[in-house]
Amino acid sequence: MKLLVKAPAKINLSLDVLYKRPDGFHEVEMIMTTIDLADRIELSLLNQDKIHILSHNRYVPDDQRNLAYQAAQLLKHRFNVKKGVEITIEKSIPVAAGLAGGSSDAAATLRGLNKLWDLGLTLDELADLGSEIGSDVSFCVYGGTALAQGRGEIIRRLPAPPTCWVILAKPFIGVSTADVYRRLDVNGIKHPNTSEMIKAIKENDYQRVCGNVGNVLEEVTLNLHPEVAQIKEQMRRFGADAVLMSGSGPTVFAIVQHDSRMHRIYNGLRGFCDQVFAVRLLGERHTLD
Template sequence: MKLLVKAPAKINLALDVLGKRNDGYHEVKMIMTTIDLADRIELVELEEDAIKIISHSRFVPDDNRNLAFQAANLLKKRFNVKKGVAISIMKAIPVAAGLAGGSSDAAATLRGLNKLWDLKLTIDELAEIGSEIGSDVSFCVYGGTAVATGRGEKIQHIEAPPHCWVILAKPTIGVSTADVYKNLSLEDIKHPDVDGMVEAIKGQNYFKICDLVGNVLEDVTLKLYPEVAHIKEQMKKFGADAVLMSGSGPTVFGLVQHESRMQRIYNGLRGFCEHVYAVRLIGERNTLE
């Protein structure tokens, strides 16, 4: 039996850090929403009791460092599954980009194997298991739009933002999330209005959403990586309605309502940036088939 599952990327419309936790993680409050840029995960059942990762990108590990491998391994052990699976990962989301590509691959693997192995788990149970793999995996199991708290694993669903274009640009650098958090000064944070953003989304107020985007990690990454600052400046100059870095970076996204302006910004960025994408917001939750 074979299954194909989509693994969409996410962006952070707001990302706030509230403090350091005893477990070494940071307490966060953020709004995440899915976008129409997705990896494809193909799951093929194996008779042999093994997990095989088939990676089509040299930047994606094919061993137990891979989050999709960890997802499959966790399900196998917890539910005593004696069959194996080959997991083929076809990347469209850039790697180490602040778009939760690895987490979304793991979440898609959980959803797919639930069906392939007939585990009959609910989406809430899958999200709970996902939280053991990584902070963003719970959200990626659900998809849609949500306020995430704790270390990112506590999910409160909200409605999708109004439809618009999302332009993404990623410089050819990697960003260490650990380094970004290490350089974050909790005393100097200018906290974004996350609650105001929730109300703006509920009211479908596109321009209010654009006014309220904010990410406390952005200042740190912009100082450490000037390439990211350059992309942000150019995207603003080309006329995006809102511009923000996603996650710990280095991807910068811009929100645009009109297709003609989206095309102009896309073309402008392609002049100096290799990884540029123009996609739509999805913002709708996943369902288990």
């Protein structure tokens, strides 16, 4: 028996860090939304009691370091599952890009194995399990648009943002999220207005969404990698309505509503940057159907 599950990327419309917690994590407030750029996860039932990862991407680990592997292992241990699974990961989301590719693969694995292994768990229960794997996994279990708080595991659902194009550009570098957070001076940052962004989304106000994008991790990554700042400048020059780095980077995204501007930015960046995508926002949450 085989099952195919899509694992969409996310972008941060807003990312704020409030303080460092006693447990070593940072208290965050993030508004995230899924986009139509997705990995493809194929789950195949195995007779042997083992987890096997298959991927043709050399940057994707095939052992316990892989978050999809960790998701399968967590379900096996928690619910005493004696069946095995082969997890084939077909990557479209760039690796180490600030787009939650690994977290989304883990979330898709949780949703898929819930069905394949007939566990009968709800999305809320899967999201709780996801929080044990990584900070973005809970959001990725749900998909759609949400405010994420705590260390990312407290999810408050939001309506879909206004319809627009998202143009993503990732330079040929990887960024360590842990390293970026380590270098962040929590006392010296300018906080984005999260409540204004929430209002703009709820009122479907595209201009106010554009006016309230913000990411406190941007300055750290831009200082480490000047090419990220260059991509931002190129996007602005080509007519983007708003430009922001996603997560800890290095991917930068531009949002526009007009097809002509989307094509201008996309074509202008293709000669300048390694990986460029033009996609739509997804907006809606996942279901267990």
